[in-house]
Amino acid sequence: MDFSLTDEQNKLRQEVRDFLDQKLKSGAFQITSNGWIESFSQDFSREMSRKGWIGMTWPKEFGGQEGTYLDRAILMEEMLRYQAPIGYHFLSDRQVGPAIIHFGSKDQKETILPKIINAEVSFALGFSEPDAGSDLVSVRTSATEEGDHYIINGQKVWTTGAHRADYIWTLVRTDPNAAKKHKGLSEFIIDLKSPGVTVRPIINMAGVHSFNEVFFDNVKVPKENMVGEKNRGFYQIMAQMDYERAGLERLMQNYPLFEYLVEYVKKEKRNGEPMCKDPKVRNTLAQLEIEYQIGRLFCYQVAWTLTQGRLPNYEAALCKAYCTQFEKRLSDAATRILGLYGQLMPGSKWAPFQGDAASSYLWSVSYTLQGGTVEVLKNIIAMRGLGLPLG
Template sequence: MNLPTVQFTKEQELFREEVRTFLQQELQKGTFQTKCDSWLSGSDPAFSRIIAEQGWIGMTWPKEYGGAERSSIDRYILTEEFLAIGAPVAAHWFADRQTGPLLLRFGTDYQKNFFLPKIVKGECFFAIGLSEPNSGSDLASVKTKAEKVEGGWIVNGAKTWTSNAQDAHYMVTLVRTEPVTEKKHQGLSQLIINLKSEGVTITPIRYLTGEHHFNDVFFDNVFVPDEMVVGTLGNGWAQGLAELAYERSGPERILSTFPLLNEAMEELKRQQDIEGLAQISKLVAELWSLRNLSIGVAKVLEEGGEVGVSAALVKSVGTKFEQKIPEIVRLLLDVYPQLHADRAVDRYLAESTLHAPGFTIRGGTSEVLYGIIAKGVLAG
């Protein structure tokens, strides 16, 4: 990997302070509660609207759509601060991270003008409809089908593991618009489906914690107007791959359990446990290296470079790191993990332990990523 190193400017350090102070103040006001894995499972539409009022959703997008044209490194800083404190940012997460960039790249003027300003205001949330009951890693085998009718498409099929569909207004949905041929990556398209449409049924799949985070989503003769086709018909595979680069390398692939790491460090400091702090410091050193890689990928993305392999690498190593934190913390501290514990470290440990199995599955399993990395290395 040949990734650039990034030095934060003075303005960027000040921005970090601004975000950190704001979040601390909101926390003290009781606006939100902290949790581990908050970017995916901490959905709070009211909190997302508060974030929108700060101008912090779609902050890198063009001003004509309500964005602030700030750099992706500014967005990286903002995201790090959300994750470090464990703020509930899941409601607007997908729209901010990938639907906006997808529409900016492939969307029609109508789609950009209709969706982007609403996303920026925290009024429009998106879900990502890729996986199906028999189609996860092998996405080209999706069976959800769209058939052409006058003025649009009729969609039938089902998506599964759909994060946050219960709070989302729309779903970017990968569907088959042409019959399968030997070239099964062809004939797929991305449709924006209004989740309030007639024929859409959303049913919860509960987490190990009992939380309602992801869902089964069924489509029974759902009408989708022509203007909701994203990009080029039949090009859904290539467009979806472009989206994955945004999905795989961000700080959320290394910081899902950071609140636990931080709180464990504070406990060990309180207990003056030098040996325990030495163990934790090894994790901090690892985190620092991963973070440099992840920021490097963000920089290359901003410059329009190719990041498929390096994003896969960051995700595969980063998610193993996130999983390791609860394993190590439970050996270092006298803990009593419970989801509703008063002591933060007990609560964070319970959340982290029960969420951790998903880290190396969501956004592409580690085994699939190893395949991408190996092919990339062989291709030189």
């Protein structure tokens, strides 16, 4: 078994690092935990586009590079290690584009895919509703056919980035009388500037405006904005979720915190002794290193499975469940090692690493929920991995 990367892949990693080192020096962004999702820069995304790093795995006929998912994993690993501001394009690149390639109409492929590749358009994902999260089949937002368009009414919630995106990719009910709830759902692309759309901020417990409520009040949407087949939306989403769960960001989003922590204990003293000599501190960091390396292997296994042309359903569930729980353990360990200073939030002059430990502690909870909660992922692992019956 050979785990090593090819010369080409190592070259790609170096090229990405050189690019990011140069951007970092120019002040284009700063390395802070969660920076990759909080920072939204169309200019930065345009530069990535010019490098061919948006749509990297897409077929050439749709403007992609036909790179492998391992190439994309290398790219993402470096972007997240540097916390580069990829919020503008990253959902479109990872999920929206591949979904249009699989299920979209000829017109959607011709008009939307080039805009994603060129960083000219940004998407939010509107699946969850107040009464439909894990149980997505309970979606109630409705689309009623009227002439050459649909009328949308309802509400989405926890919609990341809807306050900055141009469009929302959403799941709505097109057949309220379907015998089975999951058979009455369809996917639509909705312009967030349409009359009748209201985006209302939700501030998360880390004090950040990252997600929103989105309300639809008689919003008129052209019929051609439906993606794929009417009433097949749920099946389409299930395939798309595997791409979402496959992302390496699950493990790497708090990596800077780990690096800061290791450097911190090398320099700082507690009770007159270097912290790095404290057996408890050493033990904790070594344990985190073991877990980090395990998580990294899971991430590469998912990328490899995708590269083989298989959907990593079980592997992605395992990877996301493990890695997001690792992030919780990492930020928990950071706040413990830093003592009371670890509780200081960004903005405090006494906070080590600009308050990243406290901020990550608060953010890490949400990672175990978004894109499928750990409990739901464990259900997938039990059924698809262990062959246990539905619980």
